[in-house]
Amino acid sequence: MSAEYATFGLAPAMRAGGVLANGDYQVHRDFVDFIVNGQPLLFQLSDLDAVSPLASDVPPAIFTAQVRSLLLEADAPLEGGRYVIYGCPECADLACGAVTAMIEKLGEDYVWRDFAWQTDERADLELNGYHGIGPFRFRGAEYREALGSLLTGPGGERRRVLLIGARVAVLAKLAAALRTIGIGAEITRDAADVPADELRTYGAVAFGRAVGEQERASVRQAFERAGVEVAYVDGLAPIIPLLVAQIEHALDRSPRDQRRLTRLVAADGEAGVEVTSTCRVQLIAYRLDRLYRTHAYEVFDGVLDAGRHRLALDAKATKGEAFIVARTSGSVLVEAMAR
Known part of the structure; x- marks a missing residue:
């Protein structure tokens, strides 16, 4: 040989x-x-x-x-x-x-x-x-x-998420979507009484936009007392696919230098993407209109070579409050469209 x-x-x-x-x-x-x-x-x-x-x-x-x-x-x-x-x-x-x-x-x-x-x-x-x-x-x-x-070595990854927010209907839909793709999810407003052993099973905590700083601090203190580090996610908008993508990113424990998708910026009608090897990249734009209805647009789907790329975005897809989700087979990134 x-x-x-x-x-x-x-x-x-x-x-x-x-x-x-x-x-x-x-x-x-x-x-x-x-x-x-x-x-x-x-x-x-x-x-x-x-x-x-x-x-x-x-x-x-x-x-x-x-x-x-x-x-x-x-x-x-x-x-x-x-x-x-x-x-x-x-x-x-x-x-x-x-x-x-x-x-x-x-x-x-x-x-x-x-x-x-x-x-x-x-x-x-x-x-x-x-x-x-x-x-x-x-x-x-x-x-x-x-x-x-x-x-x-230790067991598998902590693939559960604690959802905290005021909009129960949105949280219930989010929890259902996460469970469908294989991520456990539970809903609460106060983690103070949750046993430490249970808190240690979570890999991330997702806060809704209506959760105040005092409530957030209380949750963080509960996890600190349990001696466990988790990723904290601030929900960008009540859009289920967007929130799922944010949580997916938070749960990614792979070393940064061993990820395919390492950078996403969204501003001035463009998305900046960086990939470490040739791969297929999909960009989805989500936006809320004046009546808070959700609109989704596929703005790019193609193979990119390793390096940095600037991709033009459809103006209609990024009008108003908009967000970009970049996805490869192994990772996902989310950014709010800068205004």
Whole structure:
């Protein structure tokens, strides 16, 4: 094997869920991504909407089995000694397509090679191989330490949100939307009497615009007494897809330098977007009219190369009180349109 050594690591990652402009739902998935030579391996596979088998919402026994499989402590799940590296985020069915690879030991080292897109039991490397990706040779100690830490480390991500606000109808719709995409949500006005063990299960707190500073301070104090850090979200407007996107961003625990979408600004009829690798980017504009009715506009949907981009926005879509949601398969950002 002539492959040069590559570094191997793991990092938290997210497949952003959400309420899409057409009314469809996209499931939220937290997972552990493979970091090869300092960058997520997923980013080398074009604009792929997929997650690794190391997802936080799988039962612990299955999660452990996946880790031990990657350590070659169990037989390969597919023919020809092939392993699933990334699969469908909605159902994990091989028929939807998966990135697979051969994993083998070479002395103390581990080698990943022959990457392919696979939709049935056998992979066609000539037709569907990822030529130019790999082989990767990982030092055994580094590889085993990274994966072994998943067997002894803490549990999954805190994927629950506490919703606090005055408009119960809006909060109920928001909670329903979050639950639909796989994020737990509860509604309250006062967190003072919530047991500390329960507060520790939340990853974010979302405040409605009508919540006063005294109420906000009381909630923050309750979480401080419980000894837990959470992300606080100030709801921009009573628009459900917009609020879901804000919460999705708040729940993103992936390192900033390992995200695809890293910057969004919205001003002067333009959106400024920065991406770290070539990927599909969608921009949705939401605005409230004078009667507080919601209007949604898809203002951009295309593939952008790595770097910064300035995208013109339709004046009608950003009239009055407006907001922009930028989305890739792995992350989402939200900005109010500067006026």
